Amino acid sequence: MGKSPLLSLKLAEFVEGLHYEDLPRETIRMARLAFLDWLGSALRGSREQPALMVLSVLSAQGGTPQATLLSSKERTSALSASLGNGVASHIMELDDVHRASIVHIGASVIPAALAAAEMLHADGRRLIEAIVTGYETAARVGEAVTPAHYYFFHNTGTCGTFGACAAAGKLLGLDRRQMVWALGNAGTQAAGLWEFLVDGAMSKHLHPGKAAQNGLLAALLAGEGFTGASAILEGDRGFCRAMASEFNLARITDGLGKPPYKVEENSFKIHSSCRHTHPAIDVTIDLAARHAIDPSLVSGIVVRTYRTAVQITDNPAPGTIYAAKFSLPFCVALALVRGSCGIEDFSEANLHDAQIRDLMGRVRLVVDDDLDAAHPAKWAVAVEITTRTRETYSGRTDFPRGDPENPADEAELIAKFRRMAISSRDGQTVDRLLESVMNLENVEDCARLPL
Template sequence: MTTHSQNLSTFLSGLARSDLPEEVASFVTERIIDTVGVMVAGSVKPHSKVVLATARELYGEGPITVTGEAKGLPLLEALLVNATMAHGIDFDDGHNFLHPGCVSVPASLGFAQHVEASGAQVIRAVAAGYEASIRASLAAGIDHRIRGYHPTATCNIFGAAAAGGLLLGLDPEHMEWALAIASTESSGLGQYKHDGSPIKHLHAGIAARKGAQAAFLARNGLRGFAEAFEGDLGFLQLNANMKNVVELDADLGSRYELLKTETKLYPSCRQTSCASDLALDLYDLHGLRPEAVERIEVRVPEWAMKEWHISNEMPANNLRAILSITYCVAAAIRHGRLTVAEFEDSALQDPVVAELIDKITVHEGTEETKGWPPLRGASADVWRTDGTKISVRSKNAKGSPTTPLTGKDLRAKFMSLAAPVLGEDKAGELHGLLAEIGQQPRIDPILALLRGPTRH
């Protein structure tokens, strides 16, 4: 009888030789486009520059493309930097408990350059990465989060190992070794939530680098242990529990969990997304403006009732703003939008937003808690200074599987992120190549557009 770990490894290895369902291949192409756009925008952030400078100091130049840079890095270091960039503005996609794209996409692109893979192989590698990361996170479940772990780090390492392992041609046994090696390297703490440390963004880079290393070690013959996930001293027993172990391999090949991935409309934590939708509806559909607000009550799932989500203090830094429901609601009503600009340091000095935050309270909503996860609903009541009241509710955030974005929406998001860095023409050309990545015999033209110099 095979184990859960063996079944998952066999499936992931087999994706290299299988034709993905058209729905899956098309959806993965969208994930690649979305993640690359975020990665380009994240390339100019200070924390990304620190990681890049450190990698150059320690490891020098190499052949693998670094987003926005004329000079590359060795493969593992390039993945460290590019994945940090892809999670660098918190605009990357999400699935229940983690952000899969920020690791699986840069890992697949880097490995594809290393082995000179086709675009079709990149799509398979990304699919393997998503399924490995997501399956691990579903098996770990909510208990993994309650213990303080950040699954974008702890579970995405499996995605990097799977994507890299597929492009290195690992058979099922060696893929199982790669996942085992990755399991013993898994790390990532949620302590960043308290003070807004940019270590959160680095988590994706660490997962990509260590997962890639695991794939190489397995390829070169380092034997991993059996039952890496379900063993009595394995990943699940030590970091969560065994309640959801069947999620590792349930319906593999017939149920692609990656299809439930959400596209984010705002560069903020997904716990803020639905409340942000409501705030923008209040602005657009009801004409609500800051001077008309007397008070606002927002209801969210119990999971979102954390200090870093509901504080009435003006955020001290970018990441604290990204995590704050009160800030996102206030900024949306203040500006009528919620873009990268609203999370810059200068925006955190706005007295109008600070005054609005004082008027917002967040409570647990019974219906919202019932639906979470997978739904991330919110509702709100607004009392206006003229004595009238507005009530709004949404069961799930825009961009979720129940309310997906259109191709036009996805392109608009990509261009809004890539064009300020690359320029309009170059960003448009890059989008076009990514949209046809499955037909590309090599991804060199895509990589050429990703390289610098960029327009800062």
């Protein structure tokens, strides 16, 4: 195999050695919830224009009926299904995120895992194994290169490709040598740039779709003997050196294969916007409710937070609903005026609302050195709201709602799934899906899931 593939080989050994029977109960529970949360986001997103555009392209290409494309309920090739479902799951900005790696892991890993599981008629336990290995791999690669990598690259598209590859490779039963090749070819396809923010473009949706498709493709090719770089992560011209000014390779392997697994660190989103806006939204909603703050009396709002949040969300004048989801000033103003930042709150009416627009101009973002030093272990924020009557209200959070330290309970996630899924499936199908996912380990054939 040439140069010793230390990191890729260790990941390959981990993927090969992970078995459902050895997983802790909490790991299995969180894998089920990750699948449920992803599925709800994908079903809701499948109705949106970007997903329908992708559907139009994929339908014209055709494909062997191997896996379900959620936007049409039709079966197509596993590669096409992974692309289409990955795109759909990232549109509503309600899919999960792993805090330390800053990767929306579900959106990139689960489309590849589900497509492979359907294609292979794998049972639910094998799908759970794939989800756990995919989350572990994506998170560890992401942690190794974050935060330096994140300045230019969308980790979900880049690091997510490795996770999708590991999940697919697990289902395909790749041996260690094949898994190393697969990771090599996943890494050489890893991409996703932040420039889309300037235009509020649809590219962000494409990132997890391509990560899922490219990861699955890399695994399928490896199964045929198609070779890949054996040291793609640590090599002199490999992923880490090429795509991060600073990185820590030890984070890829420290504690690898030992519980708790990374899927247990998963964060679930409550608000329909960029995760970096959520801490400030939480604090603003809380302050407004506790103190009955009248938005018309607010003279200023100071948001102190970590540098990445400012870099990604300092958009003082978003021109589209999607751009508004990445505008911290808009999200804070929306939270203050409407008391929530759900799907229905991100509307054309609110985008152009005079009161919200006025409040946006009163929001000041400040990079706080102490909060920045704690990132990404904590996504902390401090909010101070001042009124014309010289009253000041302050609040802070280190962990937004949905983080493991500030969790959304299972009932809340089930209710979220129902709200999302009912938009594209009838009530009976939603009930059957919920029952199947919450008992995923008992599913005999993933191709028979009522998608």
